[in-house]
Amino acid sequence: xxxxxxxxxxxxxxxxxxxxxxxxxxxxxxxxxxxxxxxxxxxxxxxxxxxxxxxxxxxxxxxxxxxxxxxxxxxxxxxxxxxxxxxxxxxxxxxxxxxxxxxxxxxxxxxxxxxxxxxxxxxxxxxxxxxxxxxxxxxxxxxxxxxxxxxxxxxxxxxxxxxxxxxxxxxxxxxxxxxxxxxxxxxxxxxxxxxxxxxxxxxxxxxxxxxxxxxxxxxxxxxxxxxxxxxxxxxxxxxxxxxxxxxxxxxxxxxxxxxxxxxxxxxxxxxxxxxxxxxxxxxxxxxxxxxxxxxxxxxxxxxxxxxxxxxxxxxxxxxxxxxxxxxxxxxxxxxxxxxxxxxxxxxxxxxxxxxxxxxxxxxxxxxxxxxxxxxxxxxxxxxxxxxxxxxxxxxxxxxxxxxxxxxxxxxxxxxxxxxxxxxxxxxxxxxxxxxxxxxxxxxxxxxxxxxxxxxxxxxxxxxxxxxxxxxxxxxxxxxxxxxxxxxxxxxxxxxxxxxxxxxx
Amino acid sequence: xxxxxxxxxxxxxxxxxxxxxxxxxxxxxxxxxxxxxxxxxxxxxxxxxxxxxxxxxxxxxxxxxxxxxxxxxxxxxxxxxxxxxxxxxxxxxxxxxxxxxxxxxxxxxxxxxxxxxxxxxxxxxxxxxxxxxxxxxxxxxxxxxxxxxxxxxxxxxxxxxxxxxxxxxxxxxxxxxxxxxxxxxxxxxxxxxxxxxxxxxxxxxxxxxxxxxxxxxxxxxxxxxxxxxxxxxxxxxxxxxxxxxxxxxxxxxxxxxxxxxxxxxxxxxxxxxxxxxxxxxxxxxxxxxxxxxxxxxxxxxxxxxxxxxxxxxxxxxxxxxxxxxxxxxxxxxxxxx
Numbered sequence: 149x150x151x152x153x154x155x156x157x158x159x160x161x162x163x164x165x166x167x168x169x170x171x172x173x174x175x176x177x178x179x180x181x182x183x184x185x186x187x188x189x190x191x192x193x194x195x196x197x198x199x200x201x202x203x204x205x206x207x208x209x210x211x212x213x214x215x216x217x218x219x220x221x222x223x224x225x226x227x228x229x230x231x232x233x234x235x236x237x238x239x240x241x242x243x244x245x246x247x248x249x250x251x252x253x254x255x256x257x258x259x260x261x262x263x264x265x266x267x268x269x270x271x272x273x274x275x276x277x278x279x280x281x282x283x284x285x286x287x288x289x290x291x292x293x294x295x296x297x298x299x300x301x302x303x304x305x306x307x308x309x310x311x312x313x314x315x316x317x318x319x320x321x322x323x324x325x326x327x328x329x330x331x332x333x334x335x336x337x338x339x340x341x342x343x344x345x346x347x348x349x350x351x352x353x354x355x356x357x358x359x360x361x362x363x364x365x366x367x368x369x370x371x372x373x374x375x376x377x378x379x380x381x382x383x384x385x386x387x388x389x390x391x392x393x394x395x396x397x398x399x400x401x402x403x404x405x406x407x408x409x410x411x412x413x414x415x416x417x418x419x420x421x422x423x424x425x426x427x428x429x430x431x432x433x434x435x436x437x438x439x440x441x442x443x444x445x446x447x448x449x450x451x452x453x454x455x456x457x458x459x460x461x462x463x464x465x466x467x468x469x470x471x472x473x474x475x476x477x478x479x480x481x482x483x484x485x486x487x488x489x490x491x492x493x494x495x496x497x498x499x500x501x502x503x504x505x506x507x508x509x510x511x512x513x514x515x516x517x518x519x520x521x522x523x524x525x526x527x528x529x530x531x532x533x534x535x536x537x538x539x540x541x542x543x544x545x546x547x548x549x550x551x552x553x554x555x556x557x558x559x560x561x562x563x564x565x566x567x568x569x570x571x572x573x574x575x576x577x578x579x580x581x582x583x584x585x586x587x588x589x590x591x592x593x594x595x596x597x598x599x600x601x602x603x604x605x606x607x608x609x610x611x612x613x614x615x616x617x618x619x620x621x622x623x624x625x626x627x628x629x630x631x632x633x634x635x636x637x638x639x640x641x642x643x644x645x646x647x648x649x650x651x652x
Numbered sequence: 653x654x655x656x657x658x659x660x661x662x663x664x665x666x667x668x669x670x671x672x673x674x675x676x677x678x679x680x681x682x683x684x685x686x687x688x689x690x691x692x693x694x695x696x697x698x699x700x701x702x703x704x705x706x707x708x709x710x711x712x713x714x715x716x717x718x719x720x721x722x723x724x725x726x727x728x729x730x731x732x733x734x735x736x737x738x739x740x741x742x743x744x745x746x747x748x749x750x751x752x753x754x755x756x757x758x759x760x761x762x763x764x765x766x767x768x769x770x771x772x773x774x775x776x777x778x779x780x781x782x783x784x785x786x787x788x789x790x791x792x793x794x795x796x797x798x799x800x801x802x803x804x805x806x807x808x809x810x811x812x813x814x815x816x817x818x819x820x821x822x823x824x825x826x827x828x829x830x831x832x833x834x835x836x837x838x839x840x841x842x843x844x845x846x847x848x849x850x851x852x853x854x855x856x857x858x859x860x861x862x863x864x865x866x867x868x869x870x871x872x873x874x875x876x877x878x879x880x881x882x883x884x885x886x887x888x889x890x891x892x893x894x895x896x897x898x899x900x901x902x903x904x905x906x907x908x909x910x911x912x913x914x915x916x917x918x919x920x921x922x923x924x925x926x927x928x929x930x931x932x933x934x935x936x937x938x939x940x941x942x943x944x945x946x947x948x949x950x951x952x953x954x955x956x957x958x959x960x961x962x963x964x965x966x967x968x969x970x971x972x973x974x975x976x977x978x979x980x981x982x983x984x985x986x987x988x989x
Contacts, residue, residue, distance in 0.1 A: 200864065221866045236864055240857035240924035241850070249854065250865040252847055260847050 157206030184361030199223035229302030239287025410455030433617030478557030482569035488553035663918030707883035715856035715923025716773035720781035729888030751885035759881020797898035840928035856923030
């Protein structure tokens with residue numbers, strides 16, 4: 149039986165059609181994957197389901213009953229809970245309070261009694277099989293446990309539909325396994341689940357049904373058994389265009405960067421490698437392998453304790469971001485929202501910000517004409533979708549924001565470009581564009597690229613050489629023909645097995 | 653239990669220890685310090701600041717700030733006394749009712765502007781502070797009210813647990829202090845055991861999440877600033893009862909000291925954190941400090957220097973602790989070679 153159906157729902161935001169005549173059904177006790185590129189309307193659909201946004205038209209039916217008016221509390225009263233990507237808990241309150249307060253508000257209680265419900269909280273946490281002290285402050289828990297608290301809160305609300313919005317982004321594989329087990333248990337209890345993810349392998353692993361949005365339209369809604377990852381990708385972009393092996397042959401033997409015995413306590417140890425001109429070097433490893441920490445050390449945000457870094461044969465010290473920039477190192481962080489962009493400033497300013505000292509007039513003032521010209525050049529080169537370079541960065545889609553971050557650093561003509569998960573959370577189409585640009589730049593300017601990524605296919609498609617990291621050290625190096633999806637996958641799986649055994 | 657192991661780190665505990673140390677040092681240096689008379693007088697002289705701090709605590713926990721409450725207290729105080737002198741046959745009870753209603757209305761105006769226009773509370777309340785205070789000056793031309801109805805004095809002159817000195821002087825816990833303590837208990841209960849109170853913490857801790865689970869942002873904001881206004885009104889009446897004259901510029905200017913006491917008491921200026929006990933101890937620390945300067949005959953010019961240093965040290969302590977934790981956090985379990 150369908151738990152919820154939305155029929156012919158549309159939504160417009162100031163001129164943009166976010167959803168067009170969408171019809172969407174979720175059955176009781178099914179895990180329903182919802183996928184689509186950024187800007188395809190997933191979040192809008194979720195917000196309508198949760199009652200946070202009203203739809204412009206259409207009809208919502210829950211358990212066979214037509215719903216007329218709809219607000220945040222209506223959603224909760226009908227048993228719909230959303231676990232948002234940002235988790236949406238209160239870090240300043242205890243686990244117990246976080247679990248209880250939603251329901252207490254929904255029941256319109258005036259007095260908040262902890263004693264009355266303490267046993268219920270303990271029971272729910274037991275049921276979930278999680279070992280969390282309910283008196284602890286949520287802000288002191290790791291992300292994975294916070295997510296479990298959010299799920300516990302949903303259960304306390306007697307949820308019948310649980311919407312998980314990109315729940316795995318910040319989790320280790322082990323934690324993902326635990327989450328999937330939990331989700332399957334909830335499914336057995338008859339709870340419907342909507343699972344949103346950019347990682348299609350996770351969708352394939354977990355979901356019974358998959359619905360695909362493209363440009364605000366529902367282009368397919370099928371059983372997973374009728375689909376493959378490739379088919380889903382085709383539905384998402386309309387054509388298959390990604391992940392063809394794309395490696396240029398212009399690597400020169402000249403070393404642009406050489407690292408010897410780089411070490412940072414509690415982060416990584418004895419890292420040695422070299423990077424040649426024009427080379428794309430892949431770095432892959434599980435979460436907690438030290439790859440991101442290594443990148444932070446190379447860029448000076450969290451400098452290494454010991455070891456040597458040479459740029460173009462010259463030994464350098466990198467103790468700050470300024471040092472790194474001075475020596476021609478550029479860094480595109482994973483979290484572009486908080487680290488890469490000045491969100492409330494224009495595209496133009498964001499592109500120009502790292503190279504302001506080069507865009508000056510003869511007396512040292514900022515030359516706005518130079519900046520305008522530069523911004524226009526990069527908007528064109530990177531195919532950033534915008535009609536105006538003065539637009540505020542926040543208003544762009546994730547993919548376009550990532551392109552701006554990239555343009556900012558490419559504008560300073562770096563010797564070494566570090567990309568840390570450059571395509572996390574951005575859509576398939578934008579991904580392809582980003583890699584084409586990076587490849588071009590590496591080939592033409594001879595910059596060396598260090599590509600850190602979770603996605604194996606991204607690494608195998610674009611890298612000349614691959615380093616596999618494990619527990620803060622380089623565990624393996626793959627060159628040329630050795631670089632295959634299989635080889636890397638096998639290595640990472642082996643690491644996970646060992647880790648799982650260690651924990652036992 | 654976890655809560656107990658955190659006791660040593662808690663702000664209340666740290667403040668308590670500091671206060672005890674100050675008490676010991678003071679009583680060694682000035683024998684008159686730890687006397688009943690001195691203590692009850694000390695409490696009385698910090699009653700107004702203490703009352704204000706309760707309203708500020710609510711506002712700060714909710715993630716906001718209010719610098720207009722001194723102006724509200726001033727305006728309400730002037731208006732009530734003026735009305736009772738000229739227009740209405742008043743009494744103590746009526747003075748509090750009027751003060752609460754007028755204060756709450758002015759507070760609601762703050763709350764409305766802050767919620768409706770999503771403006772930073774600091775900007776709105778700087779504006780309303782000047783507005784309220786300025787209008788009062790325009791209307792009253794800054795005239796003092798020297799003679800006030802006698803029943804106002806009675807509040808502060810009524811004492812509990814009286815003790816008589818050999819020379820006939822009476823000392824005891826003033827009714828004003830009782831008002832402060834009773835208000836403290838009410839606010840503490842409200843914060844801890846009502847859904848509304850927890851909503852204030854939710855809004856301060858994560859406003860987006862609060863909206864998503866159904867906290868009524870408008871109602872909570874209105875409540876917080878309205879209560880701040882009402883408490884300011886009560887403070888205004890208590891103030892006139894202690895000072896026994898209406899001086900139009902005697903309250904405005906204290907707002908930063910009140911906010912400082914609340915922050916010192918462990919409330920977070922970014923919202924979501926704070927307790928009545930901590931705030932009470934924060935006020936007490938200020939009180940003892942100022943008193944010890946007097947008893948030790950140190951120039952009162954030093955008072956601000958000490959105040960500033962205490963706030964700086966308490967804030968730095970937090971920041972240093974946090975930085976340390978960040979540093980020691982194990983991010984990767986590095987394998988031994």
